[in-house]
Amino acid sequence: AVVSTQSTGKEEEISALKEKLAAESKMLGDMKDRYLRALADGENVRNRAKKELEDSKVFSIQSFAKDLLPVSDVLEKALESVGEEDRQGNATLANLHEGVSLTYSQLHQVFKRHNLVKIEPMGEVFDPIYHEAMFQIPDPSKTPGTVCNVVQSGYILQSRSIRPAKVGVVKET
Numbered sequence: 001a002v003v004s005t006q007s008t009g010k011e012e013e014i015s016a017l018k019e020k021l022a023a024e025s026k027m028l029g030d031m032k033d034r035y036l037r038a039l040a041d042g043e044n045v046r047n048r049a050k051k052e053l054e055d056s057k058v059f060s061i062q063s064f065a066k067d068l069l070p071v072s073d074v075l076e077k078a079l080e081s082v083g084e085e086d087r088q089g090n091a092t093l094a095n096l097h098e099g100v101s102l103t104y105s106q107l108h109q110v111f112k113r114h115n116l117v118k119i120e121p122m123g124e125v126f127d128p129i130y131h132e133a134m135f136q137i138p139d140p141s142k143t144p145g146t147v148c149n150v151v152q153s154g155y156i157l158q159s160r161s162i163r164p165a166k167v168g169v170v171k172e173t
Contacts, residue, residue: 058158062157062160062162068107068111073153075103076104076153082096116162117157118153119154119165120150120153121147121150122147125143126146126147129164130156131154132165134168148167149168150167150168
C-alpha cells in the first residue's frame with residue numbers, strides 16, 4: 001500500500017510538472033511571437049523613416065519651385081508679347097527680348113536640373129491629376145475628353161504634380 005501511494009504521488013508530481021512545462025512552453029511561444037513582432041515593428045519604423053527622409057530630400061524644393069512658376073509664366077508672356085516685326089525695327093527691343101529669352105532658358109535649365117518638368121498637354125486625354133479643366137468646347141473633329149486649349153502650363157516635380165495645367169477640354173456633342 002505504501003508503494004502504491006508513492007507511485008500515485010510521483011504520478012501526480014509528474015502530471016503537475018508536465019502541466020507546468022506545457023504552460024511554460026506556451027508562455028515561451030507567446031514571448032517569442034511578441035519579440036518577433038517587436039523586431040518587425042522596429043524594422044517597419046526604420047523603413048518608414050528612411051522613405052520619409054528620401055521624400056523630404058526630393059520634395060524639399062517643392063515650395064520654392066512652386067513660387068518660381070509665376071516668374072516663368074511672366075517671362076513666357078513677355079516673350080510672346082513681342083513679335084518678330086517689332087524686334088526687327090527696334091534694336092533696343094530686340095536686345096531686351098534676347099535678354100528675357102536667355103533668362104527664361106536659364107530658368108528652365110535649372111528646372112530641368114531639379115526634375116521640374118513643364119506639362120505640354122495639348123492633344124492629350126484629360127487627366128485630373130495633371131490637368132484642371134477650365135471650360136469645355138464642342139468640337140466634332142476632335143475626340144471628346146482631349147485637351148484642346150492650354151490656358152496655363154502645369155508642372156511636375158519628381159512625378160508629382162505641383163501645378164496642374166489649366167486647360168480647355170473637348171466635350172461630347
